[in-house]
Amino acid sequence: MNLQLLRTRVLVTGSFLINFGCQLYGMLTRPNMKEVADANHFAFSPNPFFIAAFFAMQVVLQLYWIKNLFIVNSVTLAQPEYTNEPEPTQVAYAPIYALGNLCIAAWMVFWTKEWFWAAQAMVTINTLIQLYAVYYLLGIYYSPFAPSMYNMSTHLVAKTFAGISVLDFLDNGAVAVGYLGPPSVPVQILTVVLFIRLAVSSDTAFRLCILYDILALLVGQPTWRPALAT
Numbered sequence: 001m002n003l004q005l006l007r008t009r010v011l012v013t014g015s016f017l018i019n020f021g022c023q024l025y026g027m028l029t030r031p032n033m034k035e036v037a038d039a040n041h042f043a044f045s046p047n048p049f050f051i052a053a054f055f056a057m058q059v060v061l062q063l064y065w066i067k068n069l070f071i072v073n074s075v076t077l078a079q080p081e082y083t084n085e086p087e088p089t090q091v092a093y094a095p096i097y098a099l100g101n102l103c104i105a106a107w108m109v110f111w112t113k114e115w116f117w118a119a120q121a122m123v124t125i126n127t128l129i130q131l132y133a134v135y136y137l138l139g140i141y142y143s144p145f146a147p148s149m150y151n152m153s154t155h156l157v158a159k160t161f162a163g164i165s166v167l168d169f170l171d172n173g174a175v176a177v178g179y180l181g182p183p184s185v186p187v188q189i190l191t192v193v194l195f196i197r198l199a200v201s202s203d204t205a206f207r208l209c210i211l212y213d214i215l216a217l218l219v220g221q222p223t224w225r226p227a228l229a230t
Helices: 003-028 033-039 048-069 084-112 117-139 152-177 185-199 202-219 224-226
Strands: none
Touching: 003 033, 003 048, 003 084, 033 048, 033 084, 048 084, 048 152, 048 202, 084 117, 084 152, 117 152, 152 202, 185 202
């Protein structure tokens, strides 16, 4: 077996299972993740049901993506430069995906224990690496991993991961610093500018994720509606 493919399978599957296990722990422990969120509703807290729905969608999408690692022909990993085969793109993104999963797994443990600064460190690392993947590793048009019909699932996994990471970063950050809403007008304006900047500099999939973030804030934070609706 191709050792690179084997390492990728172990990284991706192992990190997925660790993260999924920690998410289950966060749902079943006391206080669970929602109880902690309800007790710490700050300026950037989204509606929790939006997060739950997004998580369910991510699980289905990621399982489909992981399945592709187990049905590929390992010979196709040895591709010439600038090809658009799905396997090389998966292999390239796998370390970022794995590290992101481990960060979110650790975040869940810290969150349920209300160690919010430790949790913020985890979501910050994850947000930075996912944005790196979206804008640099997978986002440059001349990259061998640029979007194509063959690697679309990898791009969807990366962009949904990055999209929800932005909201996690803002949400957990407000909790960590104890920033109560409603936020000041300058903060609201800066947030809107951030969302617009992220949305216009990527493709449709990531834009939809940013729109979803905005909707989650609109529902979770009524005081944000005048700013985010403009």
